[in-house]
Amino acid sequence: MVPMFKTNAPQDLEELEERLSCPSAALVNEMAQIEGDILFLGAGGKLGPSITRMAKRATDEAGVSRRIIAVSRFSNQAAREQLNACGVETVAADLMSSEQLSALPDAANVIFMAGHKFGIANNPSSTWAMNSYLPGRVMERYSDSRIAAFSTGCVYGLSPLTQGGAIESDPLLPTDEYSMSCIGRERMVEHFSKVNQTPATILRLNYAVEMRYGVLVDIASAVFTDQPIDLTMGYCNVIWQGDANAMALRSLALADTPAFAINLVGPELLSVRRIADSFAQIFGKEVRFTGTESPECLLTNGNLCQQVFGYPQVPVQAVIEWTAEWIRSGGQTLNKPTGFQVRDGKY
Template identity: 50%
Template structure:
């Protein structure tokens, strides 16, 4: 967030913007807003001739009913919690300066990226491995392999718009958290334990437009389950950053 340091960066054709603050945001709202709103404004004001693919989050949407198959890009953002509100601020900064300077871009509304060391599947697998209850308060999710999310974000640079516009990035399935835990438990030879009851709504992301542009993710869900179950069963390292996907109040 050092303006002079940002000014010294080279003016380049393409930028992927990933700077953000989520974990601990409920205890440090000032830093959360500075990182998620002020910094994007600084970058967008500085790189006025660059195409910018800016990572955002599907958490900017309100909860949607399960029969709606997820929020598409036409749904107005209206989320709970300051973290998601600050992410709307990020989007608004990029939209404003994109409009002012004619700079093309896309806003990558992502949920949820999967790495063996991090993500919703990692969170669930760790609970299963240690016989801790899996919380079903958020009963359904979307997931996508991190490599596929990266690929979509890079390819989005070739589909940038003025002003910048949102593009949902997620997997194609609406996934039951109970089913995911059961499938991971089978692979790990464990018995899942559950707590809470799924509501009729969840943070779900309809990525049909991204699939139209780029095709479907290359890594299928069953392979993700195999990878994560094997990783956690062997007690391999994790990033120690729970996604807190099960929270409904937007406080992280």
């Protein structure tokens, strides 16, 4: 097995993809214990390709025979072909179609990743349909499966910095339609987990980062191009996407009835100002700031996550240095800002 953490930055897309999909020893051990196929719903998003490849690699290294199946619309045919080349089965389907959802393969394990965030201000009904209605349909369709459903730390709303981030037992306090629709997702998972005795985990992710996308890319790109950094959302959480992938797959073993919720997050509460200063020092730039740090931010506490899964294998300082080198060398990005500065849910 190739170690997940190397000190040098990924040099190209091939090496980046290799690292994002490299399974940890703990994951390989758990993949040997979990029975049945694994089905990924909404596998065409930012995490989907790397987590499905990781599941395939971990399964092979565990010496287990199982199907790894990725479901997406697959508007990008090249992405589908790349997954097929890795031994991942792919199914093109619209999950909002009752007929297509019903026709999907059965699987003992389901990773539910579909959701809608950006553009909610212009199309809120579509967001509610994807984030609240669809999860209920999936829970009914796969009532005999073990399910890990991605959610978001946005369900907690803003929390005081002095609190150290929201913990799993804190009340969910939505402040906008996006966070309300995500609570709708969680409530559907919880409801059908109880009614049908379907084991489930709810993964409140906040935020996964890699070289092409994420909070660190947003900040690094702004510093590199001499754009000001808004400090109003002055603190954040991040976690290397490869670590988030491994933890999400390992969470299948935690699935329970009623559904078990856990923050999928790194251990640190990070200062946006300090992150920007780090990039400015690496780039040899002067960084400009606007606004002042609010005492309340979108923050989650990772204590339970680290107790269950251990600390991330890739430390955040390494990701900062890798991101700086990637941006400075003109590495490809997805050109999709995260909107982590948004405080009103209007993404």
